Amino acid sequence: MATIYDVAKAAGVSPKTVSRVMNGDAPVNQATREAVEQAMLALNYVPSSAARTMRSQRSGLIGMITGAISTTHQFEDAGLPEIYLVQGAQRVIGQSNRTLLIADSGGQADRIPTLLQTFREHRVEGILYVAEYHREVTLPASLRDLPIVLVNCFDAAETPCILPDDEGGQFTLVDGLIRRGHQRIAYLTLPEHQVACGLRVAGYHRAHAQHGIAVDERLIQVGALPSPTHEFDLLWDALDRVLKAEPTVICCANDKMAMRVYGLLRDRGVAIPQQMSVAGYDDYRMIAEHLHPGLTSAVLPYAAMGARAADKLLRLIGGSTKPGEPNREHVSAPVAWRDSVLTRDANVTQLNSRRRET
Template structure:
C-alpha cells in the first residue's frame, strides 16, 4: 500500500478500483468484502478495509439496487412542513404526528423515509411522485391534513401507494380515523354519566368527519334509549375565520334558549371547545357545574391546559401513521395490494373534569342568564 491517497484519487472521488489498487487485490475481492458474499482471508479483508478508510471510499448502492430491485427507500408526500405554524398552535399537528408514526415503523425495518412537502399546492404532487420514482422508491404514502376524499395522479408501474387520513374513488389502500366510532363512544360515555340532553356543535356539514360523527352521535343516542332532537345539532364551524365566532355564539345561544336546553355540548374539535368555554362564561354559565363540555381530537396543549381539563376523544394520528407504514410494507411484499377496504383506526375517550355526572333524580334547568334552576 505504498501509493499515496492523492496519487490514487487524483483529487476526485475514490472508486472501487482505487481501493483494489491500493489494497493490491482485485475489484471482485473488494466487492466480496463490501457485500460479505464470498470467502476472503482475514489479512486480505484487513488490507481492503484499511484502503477504504485511507481513501474515504463510500460504496455506491446503485449496482446492488439494480440487481435486487430493492432500494430501501419509501417516499412520503405531505403538507405538514409548510402547514405547521408555532409549536403551540394545533394547525399541522395531524400531518406531523402521522409522519412520526410512519417514520417509527420504517426505521424499525431499516427503510429510509424520504419526505416531500407540497407547499400547500396540489399541482406539485405529480412532480413529487415522479421524483420519488426516479429515485427508485419502493412505495409511496400520501398524508392528508384531515379526513377527506382525494384525487391523486396514477402511479406508474407497480409501485404501491397508501393513503393516510384520506381516501379516493379508485380503492387505493387507505388508513382512516374511525370517526363514527369515536363520536359514538364519547356520546355513549356521556349518556352513561346521566346526561339526557346531549347537544352536538358540528364542523362543516360537507366534511367527511362531520357526516360520520353525526351517525355515531345518533347511534349512541339510540343505544341509550334517547330520542334524537334535531334542535340539539348545530353547525358551528365554517372556515376558522371571524364569521365562525358569530356562528358559534349564535348556535350556543339557540341551545341555551331552548325550553329544555342541553346539559352537555359536544364540540367538533378541541379548538372549538376552548372557545365554547369563553362564550359560556361570558353568559354566566359555569363549566361543568351548569354546562358540561366535550371536545374531539385530544390536542393535549388545549385539552390538558383548559380549566377544567377537557373531556375529548383522541384522534390516533401516530397509530394511523404506523398502520399506514405497515400496510405499505405489506403491499411492497405483495400482500394486500388488491384489498380496497380502508383500515379504520379508533382512539379512546379521555374522560376529564369538563363533563360532570348528572344523577337522573336531580335534573337542573339552565336558564338563558346562566342561573341553575330546579
C-alpha cells in the same frame, strides 16, 4: 472516500466478500468477517446507497407526499398534529431498513407533479399520500404504476387507504357521557359537507340508540364554517340554539372549537364543568392539556394511522398482503377523559379523572 475495493484490499479479500459481510446474504468465515469489519472501521467505510440502488434496482426509499404539512391556511387551520403521522410512519419504515422521503406540496396542488417527479427520479418503492383532513381525493393518473396507500383520505378507485374511525370515536365519547349520567348531550358539528361530520353524527345517534335515549334534534347544530371568517358569530348563534335545548354537556367538533366554547360560556358566566360539561375531538394535547379545566377529547390517532399506513404499504410492496385484507382500514382510538366533563349521577362509578377508555 473509501470504497468497497479499498476495504477488500485492506482485508485481503474480494469486494464480493465485503459485500457479503455487509449484507449478510451468504455465510462468511468468522476470521474473514473480522478482518473485513476491522478494515471497514479503519477506513471509515460508509457504503454508497446510490451505487447499491443502481445495481440492485431497489432504492429502499418510501415517499410521503402531503399538503398537510404546510397548507396555506386559507381555508383550514394548520393540521399540525399530523406530524405524528410522519412519526408513526417513519418508525415502521425505519424498522424495515428503508428511508422516508418527505415532500410538501405547500398547499399548492400544482406543485404535486414536480414532487412526484423527484420521487420517481429517486426510484421510491412506494408512496404514502396524506390528506390534511378526512376527505375524498382524486389521484393524479400518473400515480397508477406505484404502490400507494392513502392516509386520512380515500378515492373512488378504492386505492388502499387508512382512515380514522370517526363514527366509533364519537360513539365512544357519547357512550361515555351517558354512562357518566348525561342524557341531554349537545353537539356542535363540523360543516355538514365534511366527511367526518356525517360519520360522527352517526356515532352520536348510535350511542343514544344503544342506551334507549331519544335524540332531541335541537341539540345538534353546525358550529363551524368551511372558512374561519365570522366563525365566532356562527358559533355564538349555534351555542345559543343548543343552550335553549338545555343540555348538560356540549360536544364540540374539534378541540379548537371547544377552546372557543370555553371562552363563550365563561362570557355568559357558565362554569365548566360545574354548570356545563364540554368535550372536544382530536385530542390535540397542546390544547386539551393546557385548557383549564383539562379538556375531555376523542383521540384522533395520527401516529397509529401513520404506522398502519406504512405497514400496509410495505406489505403491498413486498407482495405479502393478506388474502382477505380490505382496501379501506379504519383506526379506532380511545377518548381522553379530563376534568371538563362532570360525572352527574352519584351512583355512577367515578370514572372522571384523567383516564382513557376504549
